[in-house]
Amino acid sequence: MGDYWYATVLEAHSLDHAVIEHEVAETARRSQVRRQPATDRQLVALGHDLVMTIEEPPRFEPFAADYEDHASTSAYNALYDRPAVLELCGAVTGLRVLDAGCGPGLYAEELVARGAHDVVGLDASPAMIELARLRVPERASFRAHDLQAPLDWLEPESFDLAVMALVIHHLDDRVAALRELHRVLRPDGHLVVSTHHPTGDWLRHGGSYFDVSVIEETWNRGWRVRYWRQPLTQTVTEFNDAGFLIERVVEPLPASEMATRYPDDYELLRTSPGFIAFRLLKAPEERRVAAGR
Ligand SMILES: C[S@@+](CC[C@H](N)C(=O)[O-])C[C@H]1O[C@@H](n2cnc3c(N)ncnc32)[C@H](O)[C@@H]1O
Numbered sequence: 001m002g003d004y005w006y007a008t009v010l011e012a013h014s015l016d017h018a019v020i021e022h023e024v025a026e027t028a029r030r031s032q033v034r035r036q037p038a039t040d041r042q043l044v045a046l047g048h049d050l051v052m053t054i055e056e057p058p059r060f061e062p063f064a065a066d067y068e069d070h071a072s073t074s075a076y077n078a079l080y081d082r083p084a085v086l087e088l089c090g091a092v093t094g095l096r097v098l099d100a101g102c103g104p105g106l107y108a109e110e111l112v113a114r115g116a117h118d119v120v121g122l123d124a125s126p127a128m129i130e131l132a133r134l135r136v137p138e139r140a141s142f143r144a145h146d147l148q149a150p151l152d153w154l155e156p157e158s159f160d161l162a163v164m165a166l167v168i169h170h171l172d173d174r175v176a177a178l179r180e181l182h183r184v185l186r187p188d189g190h191l192v193v194s195t196h197h198p199t200g201d202w203l204r205h206g207g208s209y210f211d212v213s214v215i216e217e218t219w220n221r222g223w224r225v226r227y228w229r230q231p232l233t234q235t236v237t238e239f240n241d242a243g244f245l246i247e248r249v250v251e252p253l254p255a256s257e258m259a260t261r262y263p264d265d266y267e268l269l270r271t272s273p274g275f276i277a278f279r280l281l282k283a284p285e286e287r288r289v290a291a292g293r
Contacts, residue, residue, distance in 0.1 A: 068135075089190075
Protein backbone atom coordinates (compact mmCIF):
# COMPACT_ATOMS: atom_id res chain seq x y z
CA MET A 1 0.00 0.00 0.00
CA GLY A 2 3.04 2.19 0.64
CA ASP A 3 2.45 5.71 -0.63
CA TYR A 4 -1.14 5.26 -1.68
CA TRP A 5 -3.19 7.29 0.78
CA TYR A 6 -6.86 7.95 0.67
CA ALA A 7 -8.24 11.36 1.49
CA THR A 8 -11.68 12.28 2.72
CA VAL A 9 -12.93 15.80 3.31
CA LEU A 10 -14.36 15.88 6.82
CA GLU A 11 -15.28 19.51 7.28
CA ALA A 12 -15.64 22.14 4.66
CA HIS A 13 -17.91 24.85 5.90
CA SER A 14 -17.82 27.65 3.41
CA LEU A 15 -16.66 26.24 0.08
CA ASP A 16 -18.66 24.61 -2.66
CA HIS A 17 -17.81 21.08 -3.82
CA ALA A 18 -15.76 21.86 -6.91
CA VAL A 19 -13.70 24.38 -4.98
CA ILE A 20 -13.20 21.92 -2.14
CA GLU A 21 -11.96 19.20 -4.46
CA HIS A 22 -9.60 21.64 -6.13
CA GLU A 23 -8.36 22.97 -2.79
CA VAL A 24 -7.77 19.50 -1.41
CA ALA A 25 -5.88 18.37 -4.47
CA GLU A 26 -3.82 21.54 -4.59
CA THR A 27 -3.01 21.66 -0.91
CA ALA A 28 -2.21 17.96 -0.78
CA ARG A 29 0.13 18.39 -3.73
CA ARG A 30 1.81 21.44 -2.22
CA SER A 31 2.32 19.96 1.24
CA GLN A 32 3.13 16.52 -0.21
CA VAL A 33 0.87 14.82 2.33
CA ARG A 34 0.72 11.86 -0.03
CA ARG A 35 4.33 11.11 0.86
CA GLN A 36 3.94 11.40 4.60
CA PRO A 37 4.08 8.20 6.56
CA ALA A 38 0.57 7.85 7.96
CA THR A 39 -0.67 6.03 10.96
CA ASP A 40 -3.95 4.22 10.50
CA ARG A 41 -5.81 7.55 10.48
CA GLN A 42 -4.34 11.06 10.63
CA LEU A 43 -6.05 14.40 10.79
CA VAL A 44 -4.38 16.96 8.56
CA ALA A 45 -5.32 20.64 8.73
CA LEU A 46 -5.21 22.16 5.27
CA GLY A 47 -5.93 25.81 5.92
CA HIS A 48 -9.21 27.58 5.15
CA ASP A 49 -11.84 25.47 6.89
CA LEU A 50 -10.59 22.17 5.59
CA VAL A 51 -9.63 19.17 7.62
CA MET A 52 -9.07 15.82 5.97
CA THR A 53 -8.25 12.35 7.13
CA ILE A 54 -5.36 10.57 5.53
CA GLU A 55 -5.54 6.87 5.89
CA GLU A 56 -4.83 3.65 4.14
CA PRO A 57 -6.88 2.93 1.05
CA PRO A 58 -10.35 1.53 1.68
CA ARG A 59 -10.04 -2.06 2.85
CA PHE A 60 -11.69 -3.63 -0.20
CA GLU A 61 -9.72 -1.52 -2.70
CA PRO A 62 -6.73 -3.89 -3.18
CA PHE A 63 -8.91 -6.89 -4.00
CA ALA A 64 -11.95 -5.27 -5.66
CA ALA A 65 -11.65 -7.31 -8.88
CA ASP A 66 -11.11 -10.53 -6.95
CA TYR A 67 -14.17 -9.71 -4.82
CA GLU A 68 -16.25 -9.23 -7.98
CA ASP A 69 -15.03 -12.53 -9.38
CA HIS A 70 -15.84 -14.31 -6.11
CA ALA A 71 -19.16 -12.63 -5.19
CA SER A 72 -20.67 -13.11 -8.67
CA THR A 73 -21.10 -16.83 -8.05
CA SER A 74 -20.02 -17.64 -4.48
CA ALA A 75 -22.14 -19.65 -2.05
CA TYR A 76 -22.33 -16.86 0.54
CA ASN A 77 -23.09 -14.04 -1.89
CA ALA A 78 -24.94 -15.46 -4.89
CA LEU A 79 -26.81 -18.28 -3.14
CA TYR A 80 -27.31 -16.96 0.36
CA ASP A 81 -27.11 -13.18 0.86
CA ARG A 82 -28.48 -11.92 -2.48
CA PRO A 83 -31.58 -14.13 -2.62
CA ALA A 84 -32.51 -13.10 0.95
CA VAL A 85 -31.87 -9.38 0.44
CA LEU A 86 -33.61 -9.21 -2.94
CA GLU A 87 -36.61 -11.01 -1.51
CA LEU A 88 -36.76 -8.39 1.27
CA CYS A 89 -36.53 -5.61 -1.33
CA GLY A 90 -39.79 -6.86 -2.87
CA ALA A 91 -41.02 -5.48 -6.20
CA VAL A 92 -38.71 -2.67 -7.30
CA THR A 93 -40.35 -1.72 -10.59
CA GLY A 94 -40.23 2.05 -11.02
CA LEU A 95 -38.40 2.64 -7.74
CA ARG A 96 -35.45 4.93 -7.15
CA VAL A 97 -32.92 2.86 -5.21
CA LEU A 98 -29.78 3.75 -3.28
CA ASP A 99 -27.16 0.98 -3.09
CA ALA A 100 -24.98 1.89 -0.11
CA GLY A 101 -21.64 0.07 -0.26
CA CYS A 102 -22.48 -1.16 -3.76
CA GLY A 103 -19.19 -2.99 -4.31
CA PRO A 104 -18.81 -4.03 -7.97
CA GLY A 105 -22.50 -3.41 -8.72
CA LEU A 106 -23.90 -6.94 -8.42
CA TYR A 107 -26.97 -5.63 -6.59
CA ALA A 108 -27.37 -2.60 -8.84
CA GLU A 109 -27.29 -4.88 -11.88
CA GLU A 110 -30.03 -7.08 -10.44
CA LEU A 111 -32.18 -4.14 -9.28
CA VAL A 112 -32.03 -2.55 -12.74
CA ALA A 113 -32.85 -5.91 -14.36
CA ARG A 114 -35.88 -6.16 -12.03
CA GLY A 115 -37.22 -2.82 -13.25
CA ALA A 116 -35.88 -0.20 -10.83
CA HIS A 117 -36.27 3.27 -12.32
CA ASP A 118 -32.67 4.05 -11.44
CA VAL A 119 -29.99 3.03 -8.95
CA VAL A 120 -27.46 5.31 -7.29
CA GLY A 121 -24.52 3.30 -5.98
CA LEU A 122 -21.81 4.47 -3.63
CA ASP A 123 -18.79 2.78 -2.17
CA ALA A 124 -15.63 3.85 -0.34
CA SER A 125 -13.50 1.97 -2.86
CA PRO A 126 -12.91 3.77 -6.16
CA ALA A 127 -11.92 0.45 -7.76
CA MET A 128 -15.32 -0.99 -6.82
CA ILE A 129 -16.99 2.07 -8.34
CA GLU A 130 -15.12 1.56 -11.62
CA LEU A 131 -16.23 -2.08 -11.73
CA ALA A 132 -19.84 -1.09 -10.97
CA ARG A 133 -19.84 1.50 -13.77
CA LEU A 134 -18.63 -1.13 -16.23
CA ARG A 135 -21.17 -3.69 -15.02
CA VAL A 136 -24.23 -1.40 -14.99
CA PRO A 137 -23.85 1.20 -17.74
CA GLU A 138 -27.52 2.23 -17.90
CA ARG A 139 -30.09 3.50 -15.40
CA ALA A 140 -27.40 3.61 -12.72
CA SER A 141 -24.82 6.07 -11.49
CA PHE A 142 -21.98 5.45 -9.09
CA ARG A 143 -19.84 7.60 -6.85
CA ALA A 144 -16.92 6.99 -4.51
CA HIS A 145 -18.12 7.98 -1.06
CA ASP A 146 -17.27 6.91 2.48
CA LEU A 147 -20.42 6.19 4.46
CA GLN A 148 -18.72 7.72 7.50
CA ALA A 149 -19.29 11.12 5.85
CA PRO A 150 -22.66 12.86 5.31
CA LEU A 151 -24.49 12.15 2.04
CA ASP A 152 -24.77 15.87 1.42
CA TRP A 153 -24.81 15.38 -2.36
CA LEU A 154 -28.16 13.56 -2.07
CA GLU A 155 -31.50 15.33 -1.59
CA PRO A 156 -33.61 14.54 1.49
CA GLU A 157 -36.47 12.09 0.92
CA SER A 158 -35.36 11.30 -2.64
CA PHE A 159 -35.20 7.46 -2.59
CA ASP A 160 -37.93 4.81 -2.35
CA LEU A 161 -35.56 2.08 -1.22
CA ALA A 162 -32.02 1.81 0.11
CA VAL A 163 -30.01 -1.42 0.17
CA MET A 164 -26.92 -1.91 2.33
CA ALA A 165 -25.74 -5.49 1.85
CA LEU A 166 -22.84 -6.80 3.96
CA VAL A 167 -21.50 -3.31 4.66
CA ILE A 168 -22.76 -2.05 8.03
CA HIS A 169 -20.38 -4.19 10.12
CA HIS A 170 -17.44 -2.43 8.40
CA LEU A 171 -18.56 0.99 9.71
CA ASP A 172 -17.30 2.53 12.95
CA ASP A 173 -20.20 4.96 13.37
CA ARG A 174 -23.13 2.89 12.19
CA VAL A 175 -25.81 5.16 13.66
CA ALA A 176 -24.50 8.23 11.81
CA ALA A 177 -24.50 6.32 8.50
CA LEU A 178 -27.99 4.93 9.17
CA ARG A 179 -29.27 8.44 9.99
CA GLU A 180 -28.07 9.65 6.60
CA LEU A 181 -29.86 6.77 4.85
CA HIS A 182 -32.95 7.67 6.90
CA ARG A 183 -32.69 11.29 5.74
CA VAL A 184 -32.56 10.45 2.02
CA LEU A 185 -35.44 7.93 2.15
CA ARG A 186 -38.99 9.04 1.43
CA PRO A 187 -41.34 8.85 4.46
CA ASP A 188 -42.72 5.52 3.21
CA GLY A 189 -39.31 4.26 2.06
CA HIS A 190 -37.51 1.14 3.26
CA LEU A 191 -33.95 0.19 4.07
CA VAL A 192 -32.84 -3.41 3.56
CA VAL A 193 -29.68 -4.31 5.50
CA SER A 194 -27.77 -7.58 5.65
CA THR A 195 -24.88 -8.30 7.98
CA HIS A 196 -23.04 -11.09 9.76
CA HIS A 197 -25.33 -13.09 12.02
CA PRO A 198 -24.20 -12.35 15.60
CA THR A 199 -24.46 -16.01 16.53
CA GLY A 200 -22.25 -16.93 13.56
CA ASP A 201 -19.60 -14.42 14.69
CA TRP A 202 -19.81 -15.76 18.25
CA LEU A 203 -19.42 -19.37 17.11
CA ARG A 204 -16.40 -18.47 14.98
CA HIS A 205 -14.65 -16.16 17.43
CA GLY A 206 -15.75 -17.45 20.83
CA GLY A 207 -15.50 -15.31 23.95
CA SER A 208 -18.58 -13.50 25.12
CA TYR A 209 -21.57 -13.29 22.78
CA PHE A 210 -22.14 -9.81 24.23
CA ASP A 211 -18.75 -8.37 23.15
CA VAL A 212 -18.83 -5.27 20.97
CA SER A 213 -15.40 -5.33 19.38
CA VAL A 214 -13.46 -4.91 16.16
CA ILE A 215 -12.20 -8.03 14.41
CA GLU A 216 -9.23 -7.81 12.06
CA GLU A 217 -8.60 -10.94 10.04
CA THR A 218 -7.36 -12.25 6.72
CA TRP A 219 -9.85 -14.32 4.77
CA ASN A 220 -8.71 -17.35 2.80
CA ARG A 221 -8.34 -15.42 -0.48
CA GLY A 222 -5.79 -13.21 1.31
CA TRP A 223 -8.27 -10.37 1.87
CA ARG A 224 -7.50 -8.28 4.94
CA VAL A 225 -10.79 -7.24 6.51
CA ARG A 226 -11.89 -5.27 9.55
CA TYR A 227 -15.40 -5.46 10.94
CA TRP A 228 -17.47 -5.08 14.09
CA ARG A 229 -18.83 -7.96 16.07
CA GLN A 230 -21.79 -7.22 18.33
CA PRO A 231 -24.89 -8.82 19.86
CA LEU A 232 -28.30 -8.53 18.21
CA THR A 233 -29.55 -6.07 20.84
CA GLN A 234 -26.83 -3.59 19.85
CA THR A 235 -27.72 -3.84 16.15
CA VAL A 236 -31.43 -3.30 16.84
CA THR A 237 -30.67 -0.37 19.18
CA GLU A 238 -28.61 1.26 16.42
CA PHE A 239 -31.52 0.89 13.96
CA ASN A 240 -33.86 2.51 16.51
CA ASP A 241 -31.39 5.29 17.35
CA ALA A 242 -31.28 6.20 13.66
CA GLY A 243 -35.08 6.38 13.47
CA PHE A 244 -35.87 2.98 11.95
CA LEU A 245 -38.24 0.21 13.01
CA ILE A 246 -37.87 -3.41 11.95
CA GLU A 247 -40.57 -4.61 9.57
CA ARG A 248 -39.12 -8.05 8.78
CA VAL A 249 -36.15 -10.18 9.80
CA VAL A 250 -34.75 -13.04 7.72
CA GLU A 251 -32.19 -15.59 8.88
CA PRO A 252 -31.52 -17.04 5.43
CA LEU A 253 -31.27 -20.69 4.56
CA PRO A 254 -29.00 -21.64 1.68
CA ALA A 255 -30.54 -21.82 -1.80
CA SER A 256 -31.12 -25.45 -2.83
CA GLU A 257 -28.66 -25.01 -5.72
CA MET A 258 -25.90 -24.68 -3.11
CA ALA A 259 -26.32 -28.35 -2.16
CA THR A 260 -24.82 -29.49 -5.46
CA ARG A 261 -22.46 -26.61 -6.20
CA TYR A 262 -21.03 -26.01 -2.72
CA PRO A 263 -22.00 -29.02 -0.56
CA ASP A 264 -19.74 -28.14 2.39
CA ASP A 265 -21.11 -24.58 2.61
CA TYR A 266 -24.62 -25.94 2.24
CA GLU A 267 -24.21 -28.36 5.13
CA LEU A 268 -22.83 -25.60 7.37
CA LEU A 269 -25.38 -22.90 6.46
CA ARG A 270 -28.29 -25.34 6.68
CA THR A 271 -27.73 -25.68 10.42
CA SER A 272 -25.68 -22.67 11.50
CA PRO A 273 -26.47 -19.02 10.68
CA GLY A 274 -24.01 -16.99 8.59
CA PHE A 275 -25.88 -13.76 7.82
CA ILE A 276 -29.04 -11.99 8.93
CA ALA A 277 -31.13 -9.50 6.94
CA PHE A 278 -33.63 -6.81 7.96
CA ARG A 279 -36.27 -4.76 6.18
CA LEU A 280 -36.58 -1.46 8.05
CA LEU A 281 -39.12 1.34 7.81
CA LYS A 282 -38.96 4.91 9.03
CA ALA A 283 -40.50 5.33 12.47
CA PRO A 284 -43.41 7.79 12.44
CA GLU A 285 -42.27 11.25 13.52
CA GLU A 286 -44.42 11.25 16.69
CA ARG A 287 -42.81 8.00 17.87
CA ARG A 288 -39.35 9.43 17.25
CA VAL A 289 -40.19 12.58 19.21
CA ALA A 290 -41.63 10.49 22.08
CA ALA A 291 -38.47 8.35 22.12
CA GLY A 292 -36.26 11.45 21.97
CA ARG A 293 -34.62 10.41 18.67
C1 LIG B 1 -18.63 -7.36 1.44
S1 LIG B 1 -18.58 -6.02 0.31
C2 LIG B 1 -20.32 -5.93 -0.18
C3 LIG B 1 -20.49 -5.25 -1.53
C4 LIG B 1 -21.91 -5.31 -2.08
N1 LIG B 1 -22.86 -4.68 -1.20
C5 LIG B 1 -22.30 -6.76 -2.32
O1 LIG B 1 -23.00 -7.32 -1.48
O2 LIG B 1 -21.86 -7.31 -3.33
C6 LIG B 1 -18.44 -4.64 1.40
C7 LIG B 1 -18.38 -3.31 0.64
O3 LIG B 1 -18.50 -2.25 1.59
C8 LIG B 1 -17.65 -1.22 1.17
N2 LIG B 1 -17.36 -0.36 2.32
C9 LIG B 1 -16.69 -0.70 3.44
N3 LIG B 1 -16.61 0.36 4.26
C10 LIG B 1 -17.27 1.38 3.64
C11 LIG B 1 -17.52 2.73 3.97
N4 LIG B 1 -17.07 3.25 5.12
N5 LIG B 1 -18.20 3.50 3.10
C12 LIG B 1 -18.64 2.98 1.92
N6 LIG B 1 -18.42 1.70 1.55
C13 LIG B 1 -17.74 0.91 2.40
C14 LIG B 1 -16.44 -1.95 0.62
O4 LIG B 1 -15.64 -1.12 -0.20
C15 LIG B 1 -17.08 -3.09 -0.12
O5 LIG B 1 -17.35 -2.78 -1.45
